[in-house]
Amino acid sequence: MIRNAKPDGFTLQNLKNELNHLGLKDAFPEIEDHAEVVYEHVDRCKKEKYLRTCDLFDAVEKCQLLCILNRVPNFKRFIHNQKGCARVPGLKCEKCKKKKKTSEIQNTMENLQIKGNEKEKELKKREDEMNRLKEELNREKERLNLEKEKNKMLQAELFKLKAEDLGNAVIQQLLDGFGDSSTKNQIKDSPTTSNNSSFPDKCLTCSTRIRSPTVNNIGCPSCKKRFHANVTISGINRFS
Numbered sequence: 001m002i003r004n005a006k007p008d009g010f011t012l013q014n015l016k017n018e019l020n021h022l023g024l025k026d027a028f029p030e031i032e033d034h035a036e037v038v039y040e041h042v043d044r045c046k047k048e049k050y051l052r053t054c055d056l057f058d059a060v061e062k063c064q065l066l067c068i069l070n071r072v073p074n075f076k077r078f079i080h081n082q083k084g085c086a087r088v089p090g091l092k093c094e095k096c097k098k099k100k101k102t103s104e105i106q107n108t109m110e111n112l113q114i115k116g117n118e119k120e121k122e123l124k125k126r127e128d129e130m131n132r133l134k135e136e137l138n139r140e141k142e143r144l145n146l147e148k149e150k151n152k153m154l155q156a157e158l159f160k161l162k163a164e165d166l167g168n169a170v171i172q173q174l175l176d177g178f179g180d181s182s183t184k185n186q187i188k189d190s191p192t193t194s195n196n197s198s199f200p201d202k203c204l205t206c207s208t209r210i211r212s213p214t215v216n217n218i219g220c221p222s223c224k225k226r227f228h229a230n231v232t233i234s235g236i237n238r239f240s
């Protein structure tokens with residue numbers, strides 16, 4: 001006969017003592033093994049502030065039920081087939097465990113698949129970005145090559161201009177040098193008639209014949225060099 005619970009409830013140890021007191025340990029030596037999980041269940045589900053005698057009844061009954069179910073596999077299978085395993089606190093059903101594991105694995109697999117798809121998308125996005133950058137780089141390279149080509153052409157043009165400048169400068173320098181001596185010569189020799197009298201018959205640069213003094217003042221009619229006539233004049237004046 002189950003004894004009454006105290007007004008402030010009963011403890012796990014009280015439940016174990018009760019199982020022992022009722023002689024259930026003789027019939028089911030392992031009954032105490034179920035006491036803890038059953039006690040936690042009744043304590044969680046109690047209707048009042050403290051565990052009452054009716055809860056003690058309930059706990060003892062559940063401990064017995066667990067012992068019986070574990071001893072008679074058919075009962076366990078029956079409860080499982082009725083989907084009642086979850087309603088028996090402390091019942092360890094292998095089939096439910098397997099099912100749970102399978103669904104857990106399925107969930108994990110599904111999660112992995114989702115993650116895999118996301119990774120794939122991410123990779124695709126990165127690949128697209130890389131291709132876009134490559135294209136941009138190629139365009140930039142092309143633009144640079146074009147610029148280089150243009151620079152080369154500009155540099156060649158500049159070089160040409162510089163060479164011409166240098167040529168002109170050298171000519172001017174020669175001219176200045178000759179000009180000084182020619183002025184002296186002109187003063188010394190024939191200041192009024194030197195221009196006409198010492199007029200050269202040939203361009204010293206291209207050897208074209210020069211016929212009139214008016215043409216000489218403009219330059220050589222063939223190669224169009226400026227001051228050309230003067231150069232030849234002073235040259236002839238000095239060396240003739």
Ligand SMILES: [Zn+2]
Nearest residue numbers: 080085093096
């Ligand atoms: Zn089950």
Ligand SMILES: [Zn+2]
Nearest residue numbers: 203206220223
């Ligand atoms: Zn000439």
Ligand SMILES: [Zn+2]
Nearest residue numbers: 203206220223
């Ligand atoms: Zn000439």
